[in-house]
Amino acid sequence: MRTIILLSAASLALSACGSNSDEPAGTATSDAAVTGDMAAGAGAATGTNQESAMAGSNQQFVDTVAASDAFEIQSSQLAQTKATSKAVKDFAAMMIDHHTQSTADLKRAALGASPSVLASGQLTAAQRVDLDALRNAGADFDKVYVQQQVAAHEAAKALLSDYSATGAPGPLRDFASKTVTVVSGHLDQAQKLPQ
Template identity: 45%
Template sequence: MKHSVLLAVSIAALGLAGCSKKAETPVADSSPAASDVSLTPPVAATPTSPGQAFADTAAASDAFEIQSSKLAATKAQSAKTKHFAEEMIKAHTDSTAKLKTASAAASPAITPTPTLTAAQQQTLDDLSSKSGADFDRAYADAQRAGHQATLDALKAYSATGDVPSLKTFATELVPIVTAHLNMAKGL
């Protein structure tokens, strides 16, 4: 359930980012009562571009993988799980650097925000409360779900992305994340 929520949130973030609605400008009322009221139009929030939404999703994915894998370094029982976690820390640190480079190459430049989703934070909180074999099982489940959600987001942006440098980043990461997902399935 948690994992499907994570996937749904990630996909929804990418989908919603593409939907922007222009704010309507209010029409001033010329009645006497209206002149007593300040008619300051509401300030509309700047819509997030699809490129920014993707960069944020990718940054949050990397942050989640690094944080959950750092937990595995101390809480996991299995040597295989600990080894996988070490590899994920390295790989997702590299991915973050590549994401920053691709985002900076965008015009205008994009700054990825690695804010975890509520589902990612909940998963981290759950992992924090576990240890040993219980941790290993929960971590493996989280890794499979997280990598599947990331792979889905990468494939989607690779196919329909609006920022060439981020589209290239997504395309290049698909085989890497596929390999990580396959490794996670073997935990």
């Protein structure tokens, strides 16, 4: 139950990645909306069948990570063409490589889980809004990209850390334990990028 609630919160956090007060009106997710959504997600997780709960928990984890990878890849592809800083472009190239590998590793782990699950890789509505904000950032592209990367990696690190500590032993927990170290490194690098 705790894992399901935390996955709901982490999913919302990843969905809201990159939303901040410096973005144009209409692109930021309000704290009240996130809090309300988290409460609704927590209230919905009331199943009593442990296997069913575990399958749902695994599916939500896999979908959240897959969406995070997809957002990282797509936003970094934009950075390859729109960023002005070489450091930002180099970071974006690394993000494409590392998150493509992460997606492949996640798919293998998800298929090896019991029960197995499939990764959807569909972006959330908030991630689509963030991509649009990035496309339209103009001269502020590097700043918006870096802010989104920091937020996305903070949320991913929290999700992976929690799942590696509380997820059921198996391939998905192993994936989370291995990947949290990589994501921590990405976060450190993103925080040092010029804006």
